[in-house]
Amino acid sequence: MGSVAPEALLPLDPETFAAESREVVDFLDGYYRNVERYPVRSDVEPGRLRALLPKAAPKNGEPMDAILEDVQRHIVPGLTHWQSPNFFAYYPGNASTAGFxxxxxxxxxxxxxxxxxxxxxxxxxxxxxxxxxxxxxxxxxxxxxxxxxxxxxxxxxxxxxxxxxxxxxxxxxxxxxxxxxxxxxxxxxxxxxxxxxxxxxxxxxxxxxxxxxxxxxxxxxxxxxxxxxxxxxxxxxxxxxxxxxxxxxxxxxxxxxxxxxxxxxxxxxxxxxxxxxxxxxxxxxxxxxxxxxxxxxxxxxxxxxxxxxxxxxxxxxxxxxxxxxxxxxxxxxxxNPEYLNNVTEKSATEVxxxxxxxxxxxxxxxxxxxxxxxxxYGAVGMRAYIRRHVDMARWFEQQLEGDERFEVVVPRRFSLVTFRLRPRHKGDDAAEALSRKVLMAINSSGRAFMTHFIVDNKFVIRMAVGGAMTEMRHVRDAWELVQEKTREVGIPLGVTKKHAL
Structure with a gap:
């Protein structure tokens, strides 16, 4: 791979701009097409990237394809993929074609x-x-x-x-x-x-x-x-x-x-x-x-x-x-420093x-x-987008309410569902510990990422629906994953009723 000669450096040359921008767009196109293949939450060890990259900046510039190759090889494996359709943690950090x-x-x-x-x-x-x-x-x-x-x-x-x-x-x-x-x-x-x-x-x-x-x-x-x-x-x-x-x-x-x-x-x-x-x-x-x-x-x-x-x-x-x-x-x-006062005759009340x-x-x-x-997208498109996530979260909440093993901690607000394993009796510390194990198992699987909260000394699992690429199938898969990991921690199936969207 060749380096960029200093005398040839034209940082905003239109032809270079067009070619290298296309390379970046192609890279991101591949990333979004394959984002579901990555574990949603990175499980790399601290210090991994420092061990992989050089200890100093390069002496000479490098071509864009070499840089993007290192992004794929070194950076992407260490990311938590916020745009994954299986990202249900924190709150969404939306992206879109129009936003991009x-x-x-x-x-x-x-x-x-x-x-x-x-x-x-x-x-x-x-x-x-x-x-x-x-x-x-x-x-x-x-x-x-x-x-x-x-x-x-x-x-x-x-x-x-x-x-x-x-x-x-x-x-x-x-x-x-x-x-x-x-x-x-x-x-x-x-x-x-x-x-x-x-x-x-x-x-x-x-x-x-x-x-x-x-x-x-x-x-x-x-x-x-x-x-x-x-x-x-x-x-x-x-x-x-x-x-x-x-x-x-x-x-x-x-x-x-x-x-x-x-x-x-x-x-x-x-x-x-x-x-x-x-x-x-x-x-x-x-x-x-x-x-x-x-x-x-x-x-x-x-x-x-x-x-x-x-x-x-x-x-x-x-x-x-x-x-x-x-x-x-x-x-x-x-x-109002002087160097900002000499560029316009417009009065302060006009602008x-x-x-x-x-x-x-x-x-x-x-x-x-x-x-x-x-x-x-317009107002109509954005309302449909918001409502779609609310419907998905409503469906997820209904599944929890229909399973005797789970408790919805507070009624769903917008597209956030909060739940935990239902204690068998007051002061049941085992249920708290098992809720933690279920969340850890969900996140360790790489198939979804959720986070937690503590309220009134209760450990609460948060399912925040809102990803730009999230579809109903991803929410259904997340429910199946919750059930699977709940069984793995030793709590058998206990459904009392089922709901459909």
Whole structure:
């Protein structure tokens, strides 16, 4: 295999670009055609790749076919295959042909739209697509640019949370005497909320002792309700603390629980707290009218986020963040160095500079891929896609309910099913241990990948349906695999009734 001579290096030569891009597309075509042949979860030992690759970068460049050969030989065996149709772990990380095309356009154009002037069309397209998405999921007019709000595309919910916490912090501090008031600010979330809220609170300077984890219970489906928050807030106020920020979640990480947005919104308004609604997972389903009740009370929110890269066919990474008051966000995040002030005569009121809506200055052209997905599949196609996964998960839940060996821990939310082996009596530790063994056996088989959660000291297996390549046959195979591994750990067949899709 020949190397690339330094004097011949033309990094963006159109002919080379076309030829090598075709090689990559052909490689990925083969990967997707064969992805079911790979164990879903890699079982390689730590350090494998470091032992295989050279200890330093090559002196001279190498041809693309040699690089792709090493990807196939060294990289692919060490991957957990998120796009496998048998991937049911965590939450989906969707990819699609349209998402890939949008990503190629974004990467190929390679603009950096941190200000309007840095790429006017990229900035304006972002404003258009976040408004489109806001209308699809049913957000009120106040979150649209036309209604005085607006949206931005971040890389993840983690970024969105830090930015909204900073905005809430500065808004609250403007009412207090001096920056030392930060020591009095309190953040509230449930025991089911994503851990990023605790991390985000630390990043913006909230003392860890001022983060309140409010317990939930099976009575509310592990959703957060207003009563528990109100009690905690009243206790903090009595201690001289200041309620700052409240998180409501639509589709929690562990169980898919849905918090009572209206109840929490009324509490937030009563105590002048910032209400953020985290719909990272569940937000995609809200394009379907049958799930709109999950956003009941959304008019109380100050900010809302959801991740199209989870369940909306948009390749990583892409997180929509909407705010009712862009000024609250930009006043906490804006910076205006001189080298960015001399490129346009447009007034600040006429354009959006997205550098002031995020932590970083640089940013990719994420709007392109979301726009291509929306254009390519449309609202009707996306609703059918979401509903197909919900139907598959419903079928899986019905099989569990019809088998006396299993217990559905909480009723299915969206396309997430949570289950465990049914204890034979109260305090049956054997059932917990066997549930762990069943999950380990499923994942060790390479035929599927699921993850677990702990709630009320119960070990829970999570089956998250949502892969772009997942069909009903894969869900049926997963059910057969669960039954097979359950028998292998010593629990015989125990079906009481059967359901059909």
């Amino acid at each position: 095309a949008g990503e190629m356009l974004s990467a190929g154009l390679n603009v950096v739209p941190f200000t309007w002037a840095a790429s006017p069309a990229a900035t304006e397209l972002e404003g258009i697509v976040v408004d489109w998405m806001a209308k699809l999921v049913g957000l009120p007019e106040r979150f649209l640019f036309s209604g005085g709000g607006g949206g931005v595309l971040h890389g993840s919910t983690c970024e969105a949370v830090v930015c909204t916490l900073a905005a809430a912090r500065d808004r609250a501090l403007s009412r207090l005497d001096g920056h030392e008031g930060i020591l009095r600010l309190v953040v509230y979330a449930s025991d089911q909320s994503h851990s990023t809220f605790q991390k985000g609170a630390r990043i913006v300077g909230i003392p860890p002792s001022n983060f309140r984890v409010i317990p939930t219970s099976v009575a509310s489906g592990y959703g957060l309700t207003g009563d528990g928050v109100r009690d905690a807030v009243e206790a903090d106020i009595a201690s001289g603390l200041v309620p700052l920020y409240l998180c409501a979640t639509v589709g929690t990480t562990g169980l898919g629980a849905v918090d009572s947005v209206r109840d929490l919104g009324e509490v937030a308004r009563c105590y002048r707290m910032w209400l953020h609604v985290d719909a990272a997972y569940g937000g995609s389903a809200l394009i379907c009218p049958e799930f709109k009740d999950c956003f009941d009370g959304i008019e109380f929110a100050d900010s809302v986020s959801m991740n199209p890269h989870k369940w909306f066919l948009t390749n990583m990474d892409c997180c929509c963040l909407w705010v009712a008051s862009p000024a609250a966000l930009t006043s906490a995040l804006s910076s 959006v500079d997205y550098k002031d809506w995020q932590m970083a200055l640089s940013r990719p052209f994420r709007a392109m891929k979301l726009w291509v997905v929306l254009r390519r």
